[in-house]
Amino acid sequence: MSTPRNVPLRRALYVGTFIHCKTLQELDICENGVIGVDEHGKIAFLERDAENVDLVTAAHGWGDAHIVRTSSSQFFFPGFIDTHIHASQYPNAGIFGQSTLLDWLNTYTFPLESSLANVNTARVVYSRCISRTLSHGTTTAAYYATNHVDSTNLLADICLDAGQRAFVGRCCMDSLSPDFYKDISADAAIADTKSTIDHIKSIDPTYGLISPILTPRFAPSCTPPLLHALGQLHRSTDLPIQTHISENLGEVQLVRKLFPESTSYAQVYDMYGLLTSKMILAHAIHLSTSERDLIKERDAKISHCPASNSALTSGGAKVRWLLDSGITVGLGTDVSGGYSPSMLEAVRQASLVSRHVAMLDGDAAKLSIEEVLYLGTRGGAKVVGLEDRIGGFEVGKEWDAQLVGLALVPEAKAAQHEGALCAESFKLPSGEGPVDIFGWESWNEKVAKWVYNGDDRNTLSVWVKGRLVHQRS
Amino acid sequence: MSTPRNVPLRRALYVGTFIHCKTLQELDICENGVIGVDEHGKIAFLERDAENVDLVTAAHGWGDAHIVRTSSSQFFFPGFIDTHIHASQYPNAGIFGQSTLLDWLNTYTFPLESSLANVNTARVVYSRCISRTLSHGTTTAAYYATNHVDSTNLLADICLDAGQRAFVGRCCMDSLSPDFYKDISADAAIADTKSTIDHIKSIDPTYGLISPILTPRFAPSCTPPLLHALGQLHRSTDLPIQTHISENLGEVQLVRKLFPESTSYAQVYDMYGLLTSKMILAHAIHLSTSERDLIKERDAKISHCPASNSALTSGGAKVRWLLDSGITVGLGTDVSGGYSPSMLEAVRQASLVSRHVAMLDGDAAKLSIEEVLYLGTRGGAKVVGLEDRIGGFEVGKEWDAQLVGLALVPEAKAAQHEGALCAESFKLPSGEGPVDIFGWESWNEKVAKWVYNGDDRNTLSVWVKGRLVHQRS
Incomplete structure (x- = not known):
């Protein structure tokens, strides 16, 4: 579930939504981001509004990098x-x-x-x-x-x-x-x-x-x-x-x-x-x-x-x-x-x-x-005196991060059973965390739902200094 | 994951530890209990300190009953x-x-x-x-x-x-x-x-x-x-x-x-x-x-x-x-x-x-x-005015209950890796809830751990009026 210490790190691209704290009062929410993490576990570059990941990869010459992508109900957040x-x-x-x-x-x-x-x-x-x-x-x-x-x-x-x-x-x-x-x-x-x-x-x-x-x-x-x-x-x-x-x-x-x-x-x-x-x-x-x-x-x-x-x-x-x-x-x-x-x-x-x-x-x-x-x-x-190395996503900082995932309620499926309600409607997907997303929430609202109802099931992967140290099985 | 409404109930025996509230100040903890729930979902009998379940079954003529047993880190609790x-x-x-x-x-x-x-x-x-x-x-x-x-x-x-x-x-x-x-x-x-x-x-x-x-x-x-x-x-x-x-x-x-x-x-x-x-x-x-x-x-x-x-x-x-x-x-x-x-x-x-x-x-x-x-x-x-029917485990009450399970930390296994710590030591069993039991806890302490750290993963099965209405997959 994690990468052993003696395996050298590969360069990696983290693609999708990342959220971190800009100031005490404000989240920085980047929906189409690409973060490149080098073989030392450091953030080498960070692209916002990246429409085309291939272009970003090519521009940085990172064609061989490992890629981790988020889905629409997931985001990267600092550890x-x-x-x-x-x-x-x-x-x-x-x-x-x-x-x-x-x-x-x-x-x-x-x-x-x-x-x-x-x-x-x-x-x-x-x-x-x-x-x-x-x-x-x-x-x-x-x-x-x-x-x-x-x-x-x-x-x-x-x-x-x-x-x-x-x-x-x-x-x-x-x-x-x-x-x-x-x-x-x-x-x-x-x-x-x-x-x-x-x-x-x-x-x-x-x-x-x-x-x-x-x-x-x-x-x-x-x-x-x-x-x-x-x-x-x-x-x-x-x-x-x-x-x-x-x-x-x-x-x-x-x-x-x-x-x-x-x-x-x-x-x-x-x-x-x-x-x-x-x-x-x-x-x-x-x-x-x-x-x-x-x-x-x-x-x-x-x-x-x-x-x-x-x-x-x-x-x-x-x-x-x-x-x-x-x-x-x-x-x-x-x-x-x-x-x-x-x-x-x-x-x-x-x-x-x-x-x-x-x-x-x-x-x-x-x-x-x-x-x-x-x-x-x-x-x-x-x-802890490490504000230059961790706590947010900036170039030069180390990749201490978690991938957070929320459960998207399958709206269409439930709506099918109009007359006869069937057991299927009540089934909760196994392994999904306790945070339900209905599809209309803003990112700020998704984050609030995570803060108030989330738990370790929502933390899908965890990295320290670029190394994968936990992944939900 | 649940018994449909149109399937008739079978008589069932719940065997093991059950815990409920005796008074506002005191839990009733019964470690070797047997509770018989009839085909109407009512508690027909309740035996404490039952050394031999077969004897209980025979005494009540419930040889055909479905049996649900708890393990050492599980207990029945009222819904x-x-x-x-x-x-x-x-x-x-x-x-x-x-x-x-x-x-x-x-x-x-x-x-x-x-x-x-x-x-x-x-x-x-x-x-x-x-x-x-x-x-x-x-x-x-x-x-x-x-x-x-x-x-x-x-x-x-x-x-x-x-x-x-x-x-x-x-x-x-x-x-x-x-x-x-x-x-x-x-x-x-x-x-x-x-x-x-x-x-x-x-x-x-x-x-x-x-x-x-x-x-x-x-x-x-x-x-x-x-x-x-x-x-x-x-x-x-x-x-x-x-x-x-x-x-x-x-x-x-x-x-x-x-x-x-x-x-x-x-x-x-x-x-x-x-x-x-x-x-x-x-x-x-x-x-x-x-x-x-x-x-x-x-x-x-x-x-x-x-x-x-x-x-x-x-x-x-x-x-x-x-x-x-x-x-x-x-x-x-x-x-x-x-x-x-x-x-x-x-x-x-x-x-x-x-x-x-x-x-x-x-x-x-x-x-x-x-x-x-x-x-x-x-x-x-x-x-809600139902104190005669639910809220605790007494004969005549209806079986509204949950089976609670806690995670027993595998002490022996971890202790094996004395010199070389290996990845195995850090693996959390998937599906287990967040409450860790080390083996020395009293039942009151186990309950306290559940109250303070438990979540829906610890609720393994749920019954209402004798019917299984939820089971963790």
């Missing part, structure tokens, strides 16, 4: 970028009961994560998680693993093997964690983190597909010496960092108690040199205005995780308020605080949660279809 | 009851933009509904809508059609043919509606309504599967003479009624202006004899305490439509507050204010929306998995 997902928590997706963050960690999360000390367990969990996220069109993910070196290294191996672009973080946690699942010291946490960095360097020396990411679990799980050492490591390596911030009110109070010398949660990270333009902050629900301004000043990025925030009753993040201040925002599934590994679900929930925020803060808080799709693609690309 | 769905709006599912109720009606809804004056259009829309709702496990639905007699009658025909239990309502609307889509008078609305009642009586004389339902669109769409005449028709026929109430603040203000003599929205319906125990009120978001008390006093029922209420930014219904007062509550998809025809999505959204209500009103507002499933089955059965 999704999941800016916050705990691969290690995947088996718990959907299991959280009535909990909120701090009891959820102890009840559900730490026991599961600690079980990934066993590499065979980790292999089962990570293989399935990566298969699923690819099938949902996630071409790039910022993963939390666990604090185990071998399992974390295995996650990097699996991502590379599966062809998914990934940031893989060994989770640092030397405080307020259970004895059975904890770094024994700040030094040990740093040494283990360096081991995973070395491993990733050995399998992907240029970080072309897989990159390490420094991962202090969250401030309450880290002692000041660990935060300090991670800040040093960040400065010396320039590696990206990911963590959590201000997800839950109890957590915010705990941080205030644990770090009495700091003026805010954001300032804790800032104090240790972690709040930089390479920092991904997940959640950011209960920020003060001054925290928001500090985050903006440092150009740190925010991963909005709407499904998780509803599920754990954490709160409704004020995304409009963040965007208006100029902060870069992307989306995260946050499995398994978030119940779903699907970025399309994250996109949909970003829209729905923004409506709950709007019920309190007014209509301006509502995010449009265009905006939530932007957050899931271009926004995410900026969050 | 869902959708207490509020506009079948006529199905093609718009997912299309609502940034609108709220009153502009949504004019922009999206009235134009689509009016197009169903064409019976061929209606046939395409209704066939697909019913196929989809059955595939999602909806065994009973309270449908809004349009104000067209022929199309409404066709919807009843299609439901009967497909074998779905349904309440079919011709929509009454003689006021504040566009000229191209409006009843010309109260008398005409009543005459047309009687035509659909007569038609349904002619195709299903005992209303065994299909029942008419009186359907004033909502108070602002009806003149006092129409509401008065519908009240009289209700008294003379004892037919159920469905309408909307207090979905949107602008709507509530409009009702106050249109009915200055009434003390509240609920009281408008009460004034015309419509607020009775057979009334289904959709939404009920912005009720005053006195309205809630009046609804309780009249024993009218409420259809909570969480997906719709988020999508149209209508508000968060206070379900706990309604339940605590003793009001009967069920769930509705409210397509296409609601974007999805899936009742499992309605169940999931009821949980998520209750968490947004809890963020304001406190933890008690949160609905548990058990509670939202109860609302989608037993609650719904009470809402």
